[in-house]
Amino acid sequence: MTLAYVPGDSLAHRLDPRSKLLVQAGFAAAAYAYTTPRGLAVLTLLAVGCLRLAGGGPRDLWGYRFAAPVLVIAPLVAGATLGTPWFRLDRAADTALASYRVLLILVVAAGYVRSTPVRDSRAAIQRTVPGKPGQFLGVGVGLVFRFLPLLKRDLLTAREAVRARGGEALPVRHRMRLVAVAGINRAFSRADRLGTALNARCFAWNPTLPPLALGREDYPALAVGGGLLLAAVVAVIA
């Protein structure tokens, strides 16, 4: 699966993007406030619930697999010591919990990305953050979501091109360099062409944005998001 919107009629698809953004923010705050295994167990249920409400499943997390090496290696690095005992389990466990929190946030983000068209995200941001900063943020979010899948495809194409000519026999470091250089070159020319395409279609900082309206279904979501934020604040104060 990709990091992209998937049209559908799930509950999350019907929610206003502002409600979903509040739930995301509340979830992220709670994940950093409640670091115990019990707290993370509750948040796990909540994260899986968010993804399911967006009609998603484990396959949607495949798009985030590039983060996996960092999340896995971080506890190993944190636990390693330069002398005896060579590895400290307590440090590794703390970092593993932190990695797990990041994973949970990615699960909730996957539900958001899957259920929210980019232009709705842009509208939500521009209406929440007034003026130029909101326009700038909204455009930035739109371009990132458009550009990331293309960048990923360019890197995969570069990797296939290396493989197609026997590049698999090369040392990993050499292969990484080839893919990175070719991928970055492609990304720059891709960015140029995307810029031209935006110009050709009269790119505007303040276009007609889709209408947003909070409905009955949004109130529980707002309550969950607000509740999570409140719980995070209470936990930090306590």
Next chain:
Amino acid sequence: MIDVDGVTCRYGEGGGGDNEDIGDGDGSGGSRGTTAVDDVSLTVPDGEFLVVAGANGSGKTTLVRTFNGLATPDSGTVTVNGTAVAADLVAARTAVGMVFQDPRDQLVASTVGADIAFGPENLGLAHAEIDRRVADALAAVNMTGREDDRVETLSGGERERVAIAGALAMDPDHLVLDEPFTGLDEPARRSVVDRLRALHREGTSVVIVTHDLRDVLGLADRVVGLSNGRVAVDAAPADAVAELPALDVRVPRK
């Protein structure tokens, strides 16, 4: 009407315009950079089906990009409907819809409907008008009801048609397509040709850039052949066809 008067475009050292991406290879070299388009004058009347033909590097992509200000001439002027392109870029880009050689470069949203709506949204139109334009554009390319399809799931021919729909949603007077048949199989080519024929019949002026006239010669009112950035042929299709092979342009067999 598009009116091109004495336009010259250079890129590289000495080129004043933003013409790095000429699209179809090198133009003619020189001490003041490479000249992609060399003193071209041309008029495209409303409703005409014009084919701009030439080999790679003949300057055809750069020339048509001056029609809506995507390329800036180093000298000469381009006017669209009586207004200089440089004086009102939004008007020029609304009047001249552009479909790029690779439609993947043009599609900027994740679903078909969102992509087609992108241009009208930028024009600040009302929601009802945007919805109407999206529906009309989809109907024009025979893709009604496909608004929610994800762009990445479309075939090459469908992508080309969505790119055309995205340009049509701007309600242009002229539709410019740069090598629209590149990479398409025969059914997809036929589908695009059928759509272009229908659009032209409904009054849209069509400009096609190509080095292969086999698909479009029968539709053309006029053929302009470019060589080294200059107009080498400007004639009705029946008259132009004999001269085009000398410009490395492929023509249909008799």
